[in-house]
Amino acid sequence: MNNPYYLTTPIYYVNAKPHLGHIYTTMLCDVMVQYQKLLGKDAMFLTGVDEHGDKIVKAAASASLSVQDYVDLISGEFQNVWKNLHIQNNDFIRTTEERHKKVVQNILQTLFDKGDIYLSQYEGYYCFGCERYLTEKEMDSEGKCPDHQIEPEIIKESNYFFKLQKYLPRWETMLKNNSNLIQPDQYYKEILGTIHELMKTGEDLSISRPVKRLQWGIPIPFDEQFVTYVWFDALVNYISALDYPDGEKFHTYWPQAHHMIAKDILKPHGIFWPAMLMAADIEIFQNLYVHGYWLGLNDLKMSKSMQNAFNPLDLIHSIGLDSFRYFLMKEMTFGSDSKFTDEALKNRLNQDLSNNLGNLIQRTLSMIKKYCNGNIPPKNPEMDYIIKPANLLSDASKNYHSCMQTFQFSKALDNILEIIDLLNKSIEEKKPWALAKTNDPELLPFLRLLMDGIGFCMHYMKPFLAEKFRLFTEITGLTVRENFPGKLQEILYNESLPENWEILFPRID
Ligand SMILES: [Zn+2]
Incomplete structure (x- = not known):
């Protein structure tokens, strides 16, 4: 077949079971893939799960399971839901898989060798209850950890950084030359604004955590004291599933790559990911598509934090x-x-x-x-x-x-x-x-x-x-x-x- 088309959902975080937000994102992609097939395209559809990080270690502990058993369980639930919803994904990637780890390490090593990754001091808001840094978004209006009701402390530690700033001007120019790269338009504009702010701060991207605090991650290949932190692990799934760098799938599908995300992960996909691709000399994706939230049940965002979210599977059972x-x-x-x-x-x-x-x-x-x-x-x-x-x-x-x-x-x-x-x-x-x-x-x-x-x-x-x-x-x-x-x-x-x-x-x- 010729005429390839590649579409991805984000990989979902397995610290909770699938909810309406996941289902909506995945169905959007499934409809698109069925449509592309109607057009005679050779459509490749990827979804999967993000299985690393401290929140997952915590979730496993509170479920009294080993971390591996826990991620196996929740990943299995995601796969079951997709099967029940007749989602026709071609692949399901888990970030704990060997095929993924080796690509993450390959890219980290490449970027380290060319000088785009360096060791420096990281300063952030650390909650000792959570045993991790909180982002300002995660803290409540009084600046406290919502789970522990204490103010996080500002601490400093060594970590690896990716030279994000080096790639921002080039990405900004590309975006200005192609306003279709990020759709719909409001998100394209938002990203241009965020790039502008980031350039003013001069901040690079922290990409590691010390092993002494977090073991459940992909080891940094050039320093065993650290594991990879969030985005340099998660985002890479879009190419590790295609067997980057030498896989036939990578050569076939990557030039026609399209990503679908919800608006809460716009910044990492709209800025970190293209910068990482540029640094690794990989072609940028064709389009990044961004969707909004489902509001309902007291107008709350239906997410993992909302305990009373209704069960979509029950509804499907009754209406089809x-x-x-x-x-x-x-x-x-x-x-x-x-x-x-x-x-x-x-x-x-x-x-x-x-x-x-x-x-x-x-x-x-x-x-x-x-x-x-x-x-x-x-x-x-x-x-x-x-x-x-x-x-x-x-x-x-x-x-x-x-x-x-x-x-x-x-x-x-x-x-x-x-x-x-x-x-x-x-x-x-x-x-x-x-x-x-x-x-x-x-x-x-x-x-x-x-x-x-x-x-x-x-x-x-x-x-x-x-x-x-x-x-x-x-x-x-x-x-x-x-x-x-x-x-x-x-x-x-x-x-x-x-x-x-x-x-x-x-x-x-
Ligand atoms: Zn906390």
């Missing part, structure tokens, strides 16, 4: 995987925050899926059964004027594709929902039940045009509604001949419908 996936992808405008409420969920699913799409399908199939003995009418190109969608369909598909390419899934779906609307209205206007009474020659071609419109919509909704697509195909024999990008060649169906079929989009109460 496709409906859940459709809601997440349609409800949130990419890049912004969105509210997750029962009401929003019910309204969205009933309106878009039951009332619009579901109703269109059910009415059309029932009319074919009633007026045509279940035989799906053949195409009749001379009668295409009956509904006017020819141009509308090509416009809709053009807009759909341009939105899909940049994760604007909600907007992409709007184009399809408009077509569904138009088809429903055309039924009201054309009144096929009246045509049937007078044996009007327009009846059969009209029903066929409805079926073609439905096939068009189902095809474009396939990355969102895989299971419903499969069911619809089972009922009707839908086959789509395509000539991408942007053009459906032909929509084919079985000659006839089965006796009965399952209602595809029942209402939710």
Whole structure:
């Protein structure tokens, strides 16, 4: 296959079980990968877990497990969730794997040898309760550790630093020459601002912790007194999974690399990672995509710190995987925050899926059964004027594709929902039940045009509604001949419908 495409989720931190935030990020990527496959791309989809660091050692201790047993357990839960959600990742990387460690050490050694890593004094806020440095973000409004309610002490120790400053001007220039590198635009602007601030401080990036405090990490290859700290470990997963530097996968997929993250990890991905790539003489990724948060349940960010976060798997069990996936992808405008409420969920699913799409399908199939003995009418190109969608369909598909390419899934779906609307209205206007009474020659071609419109919509909704697509195909024999990008060649169906079929989009109460 040619035409590679590479997409990554962040690697999730295994100090807690998977929650809605993880699920949303991963589903966004899965939809994109299914879409790229529709375009005929050879799509490689990577997800995984970050298994190192002091928080994980703590979490293991509080679960009374060895660290290894603990990370095995939680990593297994992540993999199970992805399986249950039919996520089609090609690989799952864990940072405790040998293949990852050796790449991290290789890059550290390369950068040390060229003088981009040096030993210096690190000063920071240290909580003796947590046994680690806290960032200012992690402290509460009174400057205390939220877990221990004590003020962290400022301490100094030797650590290794990466010459971040050396690469900031070059990265800034690259960004200014390509405003699409980070999307949506608000995050691109935010990163330019952060680069500016960082240049003013002159600070480099601390990349190690002393072994005497933290053992659960990747040893620094040129100094056994230290282990690698956070980002020089975690970020490298995007290339270690491709067998950098010599792997065939690296050569194939890395030139088409796209990253998806939530906005809380914008700085490391939007600044540290490109600087690390530049230092290691590796090409920069194609795009960094950034999404917002789901708000709900008292407007709190649904995260690992929120103990009362609802269990998405229970919800999926009751409304179905496709409906859940459709809601997440349609409800949130990419890049912004969105509210997750029962009401929003019910309204969205009933309106878009039951009332619009579901109703269109059910009415059309029932009319074919009633007026045509279940035989799906053949195409009749001379009668295409009956509904006017020819141009509308090509416009809709053009807009759909341009939105899909940049994760604007909600907007992409709007184009399809408009077509569904138009088809429903055309039924009201054309009144096929009246045509049937007078044996009007327009009846059969009209029903066929409805079926073609439905096939068009189902095809474009396939990355969102895989299971419903499969069911619809089972009922009707839908086959789509395509000539991408942007053009459906032909929509084919079985000659006839089965006796009965399952209602595809029942209402939710
Ligand atoms: Zn603490």
